[in-house]
Amino acid sequence: MELMGIEPDRLHFSWISSAESTKFVNVVKEVTEKVKAIGPNTHFIKNTAKVA
Amino acid sequence: MVGYTDKIKEIAGRLLKECTVDMVIGFRKGTMPMMNEPCFATTPEAVDSLVWDSNCGINLANYLTNRKEKVAVIAKGCDSRNIVTHIIENKIKRDQVVIIGVPCTGMIDKRRITDMVAGEILDVSETENTIKVKTADAETLFDKAEVLQQNCALCIHRNPVIFDEMVADAIPEQDVVDRYADIQKIEAMDIEDKWRFFDDLLRPCIRCYACRNACPLCYCPTCFVDESKPQWMGKGQDPMDVRTFHFLRAYHCAGRCTDCGACERACPVGINMRLLTRKLEKDCQEEFGWEAGLSLDQRPAMDVYQANDPEPFIK
Incomplete structure (x- = not known):
């Protein structure tokens, strides 16, 4: 994905068990922070035809 | 030969x-x-x-x-x-x-030869080291090493x-000293340039799937691009769909591709999609020391589990 031109911070991997609620919260926080920092995605958007 | x-x-x-x-x-x-x-x-x-x-x-x-x-x-x-x-x-x-x-x-690059001579090619003959191309007006002699397919020139x-x-x-x-010079060049680009590079690379694609059909690895009974329930991606020539197709197909070949060059050879518009498969080939070699198809006794890189795999990208 990085090679293609997607910022590495947009893609995150984590292994979270259903029992690890705190870890889940922390990961989500981290992901949102990182993605907010790079701002809205300008690439890899498919514009679908607008139907009136 | x-x-x-x-x-x-x-x-x-x-x-x-x-x-x-x-x-x-x-x-x-x-x-x-x-x-x-x-x-x-x-x-x-x-x-x-x-x-x-x-x-x-x-x-x-x-x-x-x-x-x-x-x-x-x-x-x-x-x-x-x-x-x-x-x-x-x-x-x-x-x-x-x-x-x-x-x-x-090595095999010769028919596209390159066609570009190098003027007029329709009527006949191509060869000796061990030379290729003779005959058109209506002229005969041109090439050194075979000059007109090899890129994957053959880099073949080990x-x-x-x-x-x-x-x-x-x-x-x-x-x-071959450096098999991945062109890949390293792309890796060194910044994000925007990378995006534009692949935009330009894949723009001519007409989604004919010749690359997929020529590929010995692409043997799935139904390819993900042909699925309609669920439909994973659009079937048209929207640049995002074209990009998804090429990158996903390359991923399906990760750790399996032998860089035979059949995909590039089959492409009617001359897209070098081997840049994608070779990036994965390079990664497999660097991360797992794996080269596809060398031995019957070794399981492929994407098929083995190691307890000590560092997986630093998984948090």
Whole structure:
């Protein structure tokens, strides 16, 4: 994905068990922070035809 | 490689006459210069149309998938690696195939040659090191090394890794200093340039799927692009769909691709989609020390679990 031109911070991997609620919260926080920092995605958007 | 043809005919004829195999898969002359096509010989008489020259770039492992009968196949270095991959992936059994190994000095790039001469090419002939191209007005002589397909120029496995019979003695392997210079150049670009680079690379794609059809790895009964329940991606030429197709197809070949160049060769608009598969090939080599199709005893990089795998990208 990085090679293609997607910022590495947009893609995150984590292994979270259903029992690890705190870890889940922390990961989500981290992901949102990182993605907010790079701002809205300008690439890899498919514009679908607008139907009136 | 001049002179392989007679030996191939002899071996193929013998295998069919002795009924060791039901069919021999090789090449015959195509209807146009530099366009040899696969040939399926089932009788000893049919082997007369078999040929071997520098236009046999199609990967014959592609025609082995799920065969039930006994077949002999003519295999270059890359083809033999794909046959190994096929055997590992249970697409054919080892005792079902007789592999006729061909030490390969590389295939010529028909697109490059067409660009280098003016007018329609009427005939292409070759000696060991030269290629003679005849058009209506002129005859041009090329050094074979100059007009090789890029994957052949970078090839480090010219001799078959697995074979039952060899057409000729093994040839020395090439010393290629840097196989991935072009990939490193892309890796060094910044994010925006990378995005634009692939936009430009993939813009001409018409989604004909010739690359997929020529690829021996693409044997899924239904390809993800053809699925409609669920439909994973659009089927048109929207740049995002084109990009998704090429990147996803490359990922499906991760740790399996032998860089045989069949995809690029088949492409009607000349897209170098090997840049994608070679990036994954490079990663596999750097991360796992894995090269596809070298041995029947080793499980592929994407198929093994190691408890000590560092996985630093998983948080």
